[in-house]
Amino acid sequence: MEKVIEMKGITKVFPGTIANDNVNFELLSSETHVLLGENGAGKTTLMNILYGLYQQEKGDIYVKGQLVKITNPNEAIKLGIGMVHQHFMLVHNFTVAENIVLGTEPKKGISIDMKTAVENVRKLSEKYGFAIDPHAVIEDISVGQQQKVEILKALYRGADILILDEPTAVLTPQEIEELGKIIHNLKKEGKSVILITHKLKEVMSMSDRVTIIRRGKVTGTVKTKETNIDELAELMVGRKVNLVVDKKEASIKGDVLTIEDLCANDHRGIEAVKGLSLTVRGGEILGIAGVDGNGQSEFLEVLTGLRKPTKGKVLLNGKDIYGKSPREIIDSGVGHIPEDRHKRGLILKYSLFENSILGIHRNKPFSKGIVMDYKAIKEHCDKLIKEFDVRTPNNEVFASALSGGNQQKLIAAREISKDPELLIAAQPTRGLDVGAIEYIHGRLVDERDKGKAVLLVSLELDEVLSLSDRIAVMYDGNVVAVLDREDANEQKLGVLMAGGSLSDVKEGAGSDEQ
Structure with a gap:
């Protein structure tokens, strides 16, 4: 399969800490690849470099085989890379359609053509199976719906590679299931998805491969079908983890x-x-x-x-x-x-x-x-x-x-x-x-x-x-x-x-x- 992203020897240093230490990462066409690691392991930093929010001290990035220098998110978007952040970047008193076209609004003469914008958003959301009303105001819709707006925003700008940072952190079990279907639809359309997460159940159900990062270094890449939750937990934390809560009988007071x-x-x-x-x-x-x-x-x-x-x-x-x-x-x-x-x-x-x-x-x-x-x-x-x-x-x-x-x-x-x-x-x-x-x-x-x-x-x-x-x-x-x-x-x-x-x-x- 074609490699759509290659990151080679990426090193990023912040004062007092090495966030990424000579990291190698690759993403294949039409795959869902999970970046797994503890809090502060350097997962989001690595993806912020790919999206142009940070610049690496050392290392190279290749997009579809071409060596690129991504100095800001606009350049990443031009290369077909979109990112949905853990804390959403939406204007709360704007509608869904206004948020999605913001900065790339269709024009009629010198004024914004909102009718076309709404129609474009409706077509796009139907294509990927998103049940979302273009006229709804962001502050009135659920967190799960807001996340869909963020994903649509990236797709509207032509993203073929989608980075989702902790996408299930704020979702209900039903919304997590819906997200799984959305990712499946994106893959069918030839998109590649990178998920940053540490929820092992979702890793197992949503991904094709997993790259584990621990304290800024890659500790391994495994195929999801060839691993299990206990093994991933150990690779991630560096020790056996008790996934069952150990507690004695409750001693009830007043x-x-x-x-x-x-x-x-x-x-x-x-x-x-x-x-x-x-x-x-x-x-x-x-x-x-x-x-x-x-x-x-x-x-x-x-x-x-x-x-x-x-x-x-x-x-x-x-x-x-x-x-x-x-x-x-x-x-x-x-x-x-x-x-x-x-x-x-x-x-x-x-x-x-x-x-x-x-x-x-x-x-x-x-x-x-x-x-x-x-x-x-x-x-x-x-x-x-x-x-x-x-x-x-x-x-x-x-x-x-x-x-x-x-x-x-x-x-x-x-x-x-x-x-x-x-x-x-x-x-x-x-x-x-x-x-x-x-x-x-x-x-x-x-x-x-x-x-x-x-x-x-x-x-x-x-x-x-x-x-x-x-x-x-x-x-x-x-x-x-x-x-x-x-x-x-x-x-x-x-x-x-x-x-x-x-x-x-x-x-x-x-x-x-x-």
Whole structure:
């Protein structure tokens, strides 16, 4: 098969770290090739070089056999290379069609011909089997739909080679399945796809070959058909990884969080949480399962003081925290690993040591009245970096300089170090590699074993099933069922998540091979 991309001896150095060390990578025509590696291994850096966002110190790039120098994304696009970034680059108050044609708008005289643009977008989306409305406004569509817009944007500009960076990090199980079909359709049309990921199930189902990168170096390229999940995990992390959560029987204490008849509106003023009641007990992990957009985000925002409820009751160890400010809620003993690490978890232009004390920066030993004790703050940060294996040259780099997974580890470290009575973990392993997932899962179980209450909200059904002691299913702003873990399986949860009831589940579906 024809090689469409060859990267030879690519080396990229950032201050204090070698991101890519003499890396070789090749992509064949009509193949899906996965770049697999831990957080901070250098996968995204390598693809940013191919897309012209970075320039390598050493090494050559060949596109369809021709030696090329790609100094910016426009040159990459001219060579037929498109990239969909982990954090989408869309204008939120523009329509789908406006985003796709942005910068290459069809003209009628001197004005933009939106009618032609909409027609072009419709034809393109039908060709690849995307069910998407060109007139829809970006902020009103789901994350999965936004990702399709990004893919269409690249295809509209003539991309034959598509780089997808962590494409499944924010998708529901159904959207992941759809993405698999889209990739299959792209290959049928002769396109080549590079996936950056560390989700091993998707690697196995979506790829033809896998190149593994560890700490900036390629450790091997394997054909997907000739490998398995355990072998890939070991190649990626450099050791055997326990993919099953190891936890003992829960030792349940009293009620820590009690919620009764809670209601709240979304940003449009429409009711998103509709009379929700729930109890989380000390010594248990209560998992919340549900398709994205069923009120989970608004529910968590109410619990953490980021959104005002309209009615209801919220008690933490008997103390009323209904409608209180984020600061009062933190001081009451709530830790929060937020679902959006950039918007809610970190201040990206602050150093790691500054980020490591957010929310507790007024407390001793970090604050002495109005003066900050930077020695104590840096010591605290170094302890977290070491304990949670945050890969960074030092504690002074900006949070924006870390890979997504290492940003997530820092947030988890900060929230767990607060020793909260209730730890709210929303998508705690989003964008993490198997080694980091294993570690974060272990820490959540440790909190539960210390008698703390853990509220886990995750779109990963595997994660909910493997960590939870009880599982609450959210649908249309309410909890429709709470199941003990031994009574739950993927099929039952899937039916409930889609708005069905337990009586809709086929008889004999209670067993679970998890």
